[in-house]
Amino acid sequence: MAKIIPFKAVRPAPDKVGLVSCRMYDDYSPAELVALLEFNPYSFLHVIQPAYTNTQRITSDKRFKGVSHKYNDFKKENILIKEQTEMFYLYEIQSKHNTFTGIIAGTSIEDYQNNVIKKHEDTLQFRVELFKDYLHQTGFNTEPVLITYPDSTEINTFIAIHKKNRPIYEFSTTNKEKHTLWKIETETEINLLLDYFEKIPNLYIADGHHRSASAEMLYEQDKASGNPNLNYFMSFLIAESNVKIYEFNRVVRDLNGHTKEEFIKLLADNFIIKPKELELWQPKVKYEFGMYLDGEFYALEYKYKDNFSSDETENILKNLDAQILYDTVLNPILGIGDLRNDERIDYIPGKQAILSIKELIDEGEFEVGFMLYPSDINEIKLLADNNLIMPPKSTYIEPKFRSGLLVYEL
Structure with missing residues (x-):
């Protein structure tokens, strides 16, 4: 009580x-x-x-x-x-x-x-x-x-x-x-x-x-x-x-030594990639991610979303979009291990317009940006009920x- x-x-x-x-x-x-x-x-x-x-x-x-x-x-x-x-x-x-x-x-x-x-x-x-x-x-x-x-x-x-x-x-x-x-x-x-x-x-x-x-x-x-x-x-x-509940979007300063072509090829291991060109595209549902790179937007659909069962405790954290992005892109490809302290990554509250991400990258301060779909209250409660911790900067509430x-x- x-x-x-x-x-x-x-x-x-x-x-x-x-x-x-x-x-x-x-x-x-x-x-x-x-x-x-x-x-x-x-x-x-x-x-x-x-x-x-x-x-x-x-x-x-x-x-x-x-x-x-x-x-x-x-x-x-x-x-x-x-x-x-x-x-x-x-x-x-x-x-x-x-x-x-x-x-x-x-x-x-x-x-x-x-x-x-x-x-x-x-x-x-x-x-x-x-x-x-x-x-x-x-x-x-x-x-x-x-x-x-x-x-x-x-x-x-x-x-x-x-x-x-x-x-x-x-x-x-x-x-x-x-x-x-x-x-x-x-x-x-x-x-x-x-x-x-x-x-x-x-x-x-x-x-x-x-x-x-x-x-x-x-x-x-x-x-x-x-x-x-x-x-x-x-x-x-x-x-x-x-x-x-808003998402926290991510912007990264460089591609960790990869060319644009190499980076997109590596992304294709885990995502279906759809070019959106100049459309200000952002995710509409869970397991979708937006990306802005080299003046163009992309839609990224996670290939293995059906592998998760949300009622299995061990999958609760892995099922989070912020964790998926970390496990498949930020850590293995871009070499970002510490989400709190790595100076190569920054966070933009989803309340801000997507244009703010585009402007940061167009101005050259960052090289790539990722847009996430926001978590909901049920995800937050499920984590809390199982004594699990969300990745840093997962929600702006x-x-x-x-x-x-x-x-x-x-």
């Missing part, structure tokens, strides 16, 4: 929420960062990067202390305010093509350790330790872990009814999204949600494996302090049918939460 808790969030003053909340730091171009940090004194970016002009010249320890000081300044100036009571939140993001709605709550470290909350991605130890140190020194987190739950008629009905109430926030952002936040604060409503989630046997991490691993590491390090907030981490809980909208203090 999944355990969730309400919590006392810190959040922007209502008249400043549109100015305070921001996208994740890495989502901004350098020009956007300069503009926001110079002309918007309320942006939470000032907290995230309090010394943004010289971040390369200070230690992590000093930067984390600067984050903590700036965060406390925002609270002293009442830019951020703290709730007086514990509650859940209902949050909705509307974009041009999608609407995402879910519950913001604390989720249990114990559930994470006992595999009630399941994972499908590996983590890098240095990143987990770095973010653990960040949490320890700053004392807060504003980036919830995105967690899915099986679709529930009870929870759907609860959400539909609650959305009729007046929200505490309703604002639009410069990337043309509309954000709405409601409090879930009455004892009756809180108990209903607690009961609904207690009926759910497992939750699945969609995005935020490093954040959840860091929260667990911090708990193990500091649990002797008796701080109950360490027992939980903030999560955005959303029905599995409501997440949007939405929604993405805004920093500074809600803060979980430790």
Whole structure:
């Protein structure tokens, strides 16, 4: 059974929420960062990067202390305010093509350790330790872990009814999204949600494996302090049918010494190759791959797709398109062994237009690009249920939460 808790969030003053909340730091171009940090004194970016002009010249320890000081300044100036009571939140993001709605709550470290909350991605130890140190020194987190739950008629009905109430926030952002936040604060409503989630046997991490691993590491390090907030981490809980899963496409800088003709001949061992010339072609179904090479697009159909049986545990990982591409092309032909650290490969979220891959290759920075068909939630759950790990950069999952909208203090 999944355990969730309400919590006392810190959040922007209502008249400043549109100015305070921001996208994740890495989502901004350098020009956007300069503009926001110079002309918007309320942006939470000032907290995230309090010394943004010289971040390369200070230690992590000093930067984390600067984050903590700036965060406390925002609270002293009442830019951020703290709730007086514990509650859940209902949050909705509307974009041009999608609407995402879910519950913001604390989720249990114990559930994470006992595999009630399941994972499908590996983590890098240095990143987990770095973010653990960040949490320890700053004392807060504003980036919830995105967690899915099986679709529930009870929870759907609860959400539909609650959305009729007046929200505490309703604002639009410069990337043309509309954000709405409601409090879930009455004892009756809180108990209903607690009961609904207690009926759910497992939750699945969609995005935020490093954040959840860091929260667990911090708990193990500091649990002797008796701080109950360490027992939980903030999560955005959303029905599995409501997440949007994109692929991560791949671009490679060279053909590992092969000529174009040699490379295509090697591909033919595993793929039926169909030239698409200048058609902006991308996969329509699983086991199809797109390729852009030397000014032309190609469709690659995997020859041995019928060899897999998805109900056989040993084939679950091999059945993934990202794994097939690695096993048949990236590793044996292009000589890429380490998908995380090899500088010859880079990754483009499927949310970006296919033209971005074409432009990178036409400009000469990369020589070949591969387009994949996105995984679905059932593949992710199947891997997690069997304690298997997806290849790096297999999925790009939405929604993405805004920093500074809600803060979980430790």
